[in-house]
Every structure is written in C-alpha cells, then in structure tokens.
Amino acid sequence: MSLMEIKHLNKSFGGLSAVLDFDFHLDRKELVGLIGPNGAGKTTVFNLITGVYKPDSGSIMFNDKSIAGLAPYTICARGIARTFQNIRLFNNLSVLDNVKIAAHKDVPYGFLSTILRTPGFFKGEAQIEQDALRFLEIFKLDNKKNELAKNLPYGEQRRLEIARAMATKPTLLILDEPAAGMNPQETKELMELIKSIREDFDLTILLIEHDMSLVMGVCERIYVLDYGQIIAEGLPEEIRNNKEVIEAYLGEEVE
Amino acid sequence: MQKLKNNWLKFCGEVLILVALFTVVQYAITAGLLNQYYQINLTSMVINIILAVSLNLINGFTGQLSLGHAGFMAVGAYSAVIMTEMLMQPFAIGLLAACLAAAIAGFIIGVPTLRLKGDYLAIATLAFGEIIRVVLQNIDYVNGPAGVVGISKLTTWPLLFGAMILTILVVVNLINSSYGRAIVSVREDEVAAELMGINTTRYKVIAFVIGAMFAGLAGALYAHFFYIIKPETFNFLKSFDILVMVVLGGLGSTTGAIIAAMFITVLTAALQSFPAIRMILYALILIIVMIYRPQGLMGTKELSRETFGRIWGGRK
Numbered sequence: 001m002s003l004m005e006i007k008h009l010n011k012s013f014g015g016l017s018a019v020l021d022f023d024f025h026l027d028r029k030e031l032v033g034l035i036g037p038n039g040a041g042k043t044t045v046f047n048l049i050t051g052v053y054k055p056d057s058g059s060i061m062f063n064d065k066s067i068a069g070l071a072p073y074t075i076c077a078r079g080i081a082r083t084f085q086n087i088r089l090f091n092n093l094s095v096l097d098n099v100k101i102a103a104h105k106d107v108p109y110g111f112l113s114t115i116l117r118t119p120g121f122f123k124g125e126a127q128i129e130q131d132a133l134r135f136l137e138i139f140k141l142d143n144k145k146n147e148l149a150k151n152l153p154y155g156e157q158r159r160l161e162i163a164r165a166m167a168t169k170p171t172l173l174i175l176d177e178p179a180a181g182m183n184p185q186e187t188k189e190l191m192e193l194i195k196s197i198r199e200d201f202d203l204t205i206l207l208i209e210h211d212m213s214l215v216m217g218v219c220e221r222i223y224v225l226d227y228g229q230i231i232a233e234g235l236p237e238e239i240r241n242n243k244e245v246i247e248a249y250l251g252e253e254v255e
Numbered sequence: 256m257q258k259l260k261n262n263w264l265k266f267c268g269e270v271l272i273l274v275a276l277f278t279v280v281q282y283a284i285t286a287g288l289l290n291q292y293y294q295i296n297l298t299s300m301v302i303n304i305i306l307a308v309s310l311n312l313i314n315g316f317t318g319q320l321s322l323g324h325a326g327f328m329a330v331g332a333y334s335a336v337i338m339t340e341m342l343m344q345p346f347a348i349g350l351l352a353a354c355l356a357a358a359i360a361g362f363i364i365g366v367p368t369l370r371l372k373g374d375y376l377a378i379a380t381l382a383f384g385e386i387i388r389v390v391l392q393n394i395d396y397v398n399g400p401a402g403v404v405g406i407s408k409l410t411t412w413p414l415l416f417g418a419m420i421l422t423i424l425v426v427v428n429l430i431n432s433s434y435g436r437a438i439v440s441v442r443e444d445e446v447a448a449e450l451m452g453i454n455t456t457r458y459k460v461i462a463f464v465i466g467a468m469f470a471g472l473a474g475a476l477y478a479h480f481f482y483i484i485k486p487e488t489f490n491f492l493k494s495f496d497i498l499v500m501v502v503l504g505g506l507g508s509t510t511g512a513i514i515a516a517m518f519i520t521v522l523t524a525a526l527q528s529f530p531a532i533r534m535i536l537y538a539l540i541l542i543i544v545m546i547y548r549p550q551g552l553m554g555t556k557e558l559s560r561e562t563f564g565r566i567w568g569g570r571k
Contacts (some may be wrong), residue, residue: 050450061296076452090443092555100433105452107433114432117426121432128433168452250465 003028003172003204004049006234009058009068011048018044020228026172029147031198031205034220035239037248041228042208046176050074050082056060062172071119077105081170083161083206085177091150095141095160098149099132102167132167138197155186159193166197173197173206187211191218216240224248261277269447277416295349296524298480301415302473305422307500308509312426314498315507315555316435317462318442319369320377323384324470324497326364331357331471331488332478336403337478341396346409350475352416357471360387365463369456384494391486402485403478411443418476422469427509429465438462439539442507471526503544505551510558515551 002025009022018041026032034042043047049060051072060068067075081102090098110125136142139159144152149160158178165173178194179187191214198205209215216220217237222239224232226248232239239245265271272400281298284287289297313321331353339348368379428437440448441455449455473547478484504511522540526533544552 021547025495050440052446052450070455071451073452073454076450080364082450084447088444088447090440090447093443097436101436101448101453104433104437104440109433111434115428117428125432185342231401 002026003030003063005059005061006049007059009045009048009060010056011044011053012056017228019048022225022228022230024223024230026204026206027197029202029204031194031218031220032207033215033222034206034208034225035039035210035215035222036225037095040248041178042225042226044228046082046174046208049075050080050174073105076168076170079169079171080174081168081172082174083158083178085178085180087157087161089149089157089160089164091148093149094146095136095149095152096129096132096145098160098164099135100128102164103128103131105168105227132141135163135167138166139193140199149205154181158182158190162193162197166201170187170203172204175205175209177208179209179211182211182235183227184213189212190214194218268428277413280416281412291424295435296520297412298410298415299524300517300520301456302477302480303474303497303520304513305469305473306424306497306514307504307516308422309466309473310497311501311504311509311512312429312438312462313466314501315439315505315512316430316442317459317507319459319463320373321380321388321463321466322377322494323364323380323382324466325489325491326356326384326387327360327467327470327492328474328477328493329387329484329486330467330482331474332489333391333397333403333474334471335475336406336478336484337397337409339409340406341404346414346479349409349479350414350472353471353475354468355471357474358468358472359466361464362392362460365460365467369459369463381491381494383406384489385492386488388489393487396534400486402483402488403481405482406478406482408480408482410476418472422472423509423513424554425465425469428487431507434458439507443463462463499541503551503568505553505555507555508551508557510556511553512550514553518552 004024004026006022006024009018009019011019022045034045037043044053048055051067051074054069059066059122062078062080065078066076090101091122093101098238099187105172105245108127109118109121111122131143133145136145139162141156141160141163144156145223149157160176162178175194179190180189194205195218197203207219218238222234223230224242224245230245231248234242284294310321310324313319334356335349335353338344338352339346340346344515347493364383368376368383371379391397402513416431430438433559437453438458438461440451440453441458445455474489496519500515501512502513503519506514522537529536
C-alpha cells in the first residue's frame with residue numbers, strides 16, 4: 001500500500017534546478033535509500049517533503065493527502081519526522097528536554113492549567129516524562145538524561161536526534177546521513193538500531209546515506225539522484241551494477 | 256509520597272518567607288520607618304522587576320530581541336489613567352484595562368514583526384515603541400506631549416507585591432511546562448523546532464503578548480505612584496534600561512532578571528549623589544560586568560529550591 005507518492009516535483013534556486021521532475025513513491029513499512037553524488041539535491045528533496053522549502057510545482061501525497069507547501073509543524077503532525085545532515089539539537093537544553101519538546105504537539109494539558117498548576121498539569125508532565133524516558137532507554141541515552149545536548153559525544157548526538165524524531169511518533173522517519181562521521185563499529189550498531197525501531201514501531205524509513213555498507217545493508221529499495229533527477233531505481237544489487245549509477249559516481253568510462 | 260509531602264512542606268515554607276517579606280515591608284511603611292525616598296526606590300525596584308522578568312520572557316527565553324518594551328509600558332500606563340482619571344473607574348478596572356490594552360498592542364505589533372529575525376526584529380520593535388510614543392504625543396485627550404498630571408496615588412505596597420509575585424509566578428510556571436519548552440526551543444533552533452511539530456510563530460506571539468501584558472501592568476502601577484506620565488517617559492532609552500537589566504542578569508534566567516533589576520535600581524539611586532559622573536560610572540560598571548560575566552550575572556541558571564537545598568544541605 002502506498003504511503004507517499006511524489007509526482008513531477010520541481011524546485012529551483014535562482015535558475016539552478018535543484019530538483020527536476022522528481023517522481024517517487026514509498027510503500028508502508030518500506031526502508032528506502034536515496035543516494036547520489038554531493039550536490040545531487042538529496043537534502044533538497046528532504047526539505048521539500050518536510051516543508052522547509054515550498055515546491056515550485058508538483059505534488060506530494062502522504063496518506064492520500066497533499067502535503068506540498070504545508071508548514072513544517074503541520075507536516076510533522078501528519079506523521080513525518082526527520083533528522084538533519086548537520087546535527088540540529090537544542091544544544092543548551094538537557095537530553096531529556098530535547099525529547100520532551102518533540103512530544104509537545106500532543107501536550108495533554110491546557111495553557112490555563114499550566115499557569116494554575118492544576119492536578120491535570122502534574123499528571124500530564126509525569127506522562128510526558130515517562131514517554132521521553134522510554135525513548136531515551138531505547139536509544140541507550142537514559143543515563144545521560146540530564147546532560148546538555150551539546151556536551152554529548154558525536155555518536156550520541158546522532159542517536160539523540162533520532163530519539164527526538166521518534167518522540168514525535170511518526171509513521172515516516174526521514175534520516176539525513178545518519179552515519180556521517182561514525183566509525184564502522186558505530187555504523188553497524190546504527191544499522192541494527194534502525195532495523196529494530198522499524199520493527200518495533202511499524203515505521204517506514206527513508207534515508208540519505210553515503211556509507212554504502214549501510215545503504216546496501218539495510219535498504220530494500222534505492223533511488224539514485226543526480227543533478228536533481230532520478231537516474232536509477234531498484235533493489236540494492238541492481239543499483240550496484242547499474243552503469244549510469246557508476247558513471248554518476250566515478251565518471252564515464254574512457255573509450 | 257514522602258517526596259510529595261516534602262515538596263508540600265517546602266512550598267509552605269516558601270509562602271511563609273514571602274508573607275514574612277511582605278509583612279515586614281508593610282509594617283515598615285505603616286510605622287513610618289521607610290521615608291518617601293526609600294518608598295520611591297522600593298516602588299521603582301518592584302516595577303523594574305516586573306519589566307525585566309516580562310522582557311526576559313521575550314528576549315531571554317524566546318530569543319526574540321525586542322526593543323519596544325517601554326512602548327507597552329506606555330500603553331498600560333495611559334489605558335489605566337484613562338480609566339481611573341477620565342472615566343472615573345476603580346483602580347482594579349484600570350489595571351485590567353492596562354493589561355488588556357498592552358496585550359492587544361503586543362498582539363498587533365507581534366504578528367507582523369515576529370516574522371523578522373535578529374537585527375531586523377530589533378529595529379522593527381524599536382520603531383513600534385517609538386510609534387506608540389509619538390501617537391500618544393498627538394492625542395489631545397491625554398494632553399499630548401505635556402502628559403497627564405495629578406494622577407491619584409493608588410499604587411500601594413500590597414498591589415505592587417501582588418503584581419510582582421503574579422508576574423514571576425506566571426513566567427516561571429509557563430517556562431517550566433511543555434509550553435515553556437516549546438518557547439525555549441524557538442530560541443535554540445527555530446528550524447528544528449518547527450520540524451519537531453512546534454508552531455514557532457504561535458509561541459513567539461504568545462511570549463510577546465504575555466511580556467507586553469506585564470509591561471502594561473508595570474506601566475499602570477508606575478502611573479499611579481509617580482503622579483505624572485508623559486510620552487517622553489516611555490522613550491526608547493527606557494526600553495534600553497530594561498534591556499540592560501535583562502542582559503546583565505543573564506538572558507534566559509528569571510532569577511537573573513530579578514537580581515539585575517534590583518541591582519540597577521540600587522545603583523541608579525546610589526549614583527544620584529554624583530550627578531556629574533553618574534552616567535559615566537553607570538556605563539563603566541556595566542562594561543566591567545560584561546567583560547567578566549559576558550553571559551550575565553546568572554547565565555541561564557536559576558536559583559531554585561534545588562540550589563538552596565544544596566547550599567543549606569551541604570551535599571545531596
């Protein structure tokens with residue numbers, strides 16, 4: 001069953017086409033990779049899906065509803081969460097607060113009971129805390145809940161970003177280079193983590209990654225983007241042997 | 256359960272300390288121990304605390320540099336005076352009108368300007384603050400530039416104290432909640448907040464409106480203590496005064512804002528004996544503090560139950 005359907009998506013920045021006639025679809029519970037050389041427009045696609053940029057033209061359907069051009073927080077409420085290529089945590093807040101903020105869209109108490117500190121407020125806060133701790137446990141960050149996000153080591157910051165995205169309770173999780181800067185061991189652990197949260201939460205996952213071992217290891221289907229256009233789509237083995245893909249990455253063969 | 260009981264005991268203790276503080280000052284006033292000079296400074300101090308705490312909600316917690324706080328103070332002062340002096344309503348209605356009018360002004364100014372960021376927002380709010388002042392100068396109903404003179408002195412210590420506690424309580428309760436975390440996330444990373452489901456514009460406007468509302472309350476209290484208000488009182492220098500308190504205390508620390516407001520009030524009063532070099536000393540002290548504590552006196556830290564517990568308990 002189709003979860004996301006993108007048709008003829010276009011976006012250009014001052015004459016430069018970053019994304020050109022982009023067609024794409026995602027089935028429920030799929031794990032799909034989006035790869036391509038630097039500057040191919042992968043992050044732009046993510047920014048268009050999540051509402052950071054408004055598309056020039058084209059349609060993005062999510063759960064059979066159009067989300068093209070909606071505000072990012074509305075798209076988040078519809079069930080899409082993401083991480084960032086260059087980590088964007090709330091640096092001066094604690095690890096726990098980072099995750100709690102992601103739960104705010106379902107805040108269980110009202111503004112007035114916040115000011116008046118009604119019993120409902122304390123009950124709601126306890127529930128938020130419990131939920132947040134559950135996510136920190138899954139990502140093995142519960143022993144660092146009171147540390148400031150900026151003081152975490154790099155790998156843990158990456159994990160916290162995923163934990164925070166998961167706390168918005170998405171149906172589609174978008175990961176922008178989750179393994180960037182990680183060593184092979186960390187990458188392997190990340191792969192296991194991605195697989196396990198996908199099972200536990202019935203997630204659909206879309207990821208950009210340069211680390212081919214991760215892409216080939218976890219993705220069921222791969223799209224290859226070059227100069228804003230899809231140049232190939234298929235199973236990992238098909239992509240590995242696709243001539244156009246090899247050319248895009250390594251250049252054309254000399255006659 | 257034990258923890259809950261402990262918290263309850265601590266809460267009662269805190270209320271007791273506040274009641275004691277209130278009673279001591281009240282006694283000093285009625286017994287004539289505080290002369291006019293001290294009463295004026297005490298009132299300024301409380302009004303400055305309200306202004307600094309409310310501006311800190313906008314500048315410190317939400318991270319939106321607003322330079323128009325005196326404008327909202329003016330809206331509150333004039334609304335209250337119109338109610339009490341012109342329309343002969345009781346002071347309670349004047350205070351309510353002040354809060355309401357300032358909140359509405361905050362909303363009207365906030366919605367268009369909060370789309371702007373950083374320097375642009377600062378300039379826009381500065382301009383709006385000045386517009387409020389110039390508009391007041393041109394309304395004959397409130398005597399234009401001459402202002403209103405002979406306002407009855409209705410601001411009493413219980414009112415001041417109550418207003419101060421109300422301001423602090425609302426801001427602290429708001430910040431320590433999911434709504435508060437949403438507000439702080441706007442300061443930390445607006446794009447990330449938006450993508451985590453926070454309607455950032457909404458929370459910026461909420462913070463701005465609440466901040467403006469308490470500035471209006473401060474304005475009303477000010478007008479009914481100092482006998483006279485004129486548009487010139489609420490110029491951009493007044494806005495800067497409040498900003499100085501917030502930055503000095505530490506952006507994003509309510510305790511810092513309170514301490515800095517007290518410090519600046521005392522400093523201003525103390526320097527009045529040296530009129531010639533007053534502003535030089537004032538500036539020098541600020542420069543020195545900023546060199547050695549660039550994050551402000553408190554940074555983003557708060558004095559809370561836990562801090563006091565650590566100080567008194569020795570260890571935890």
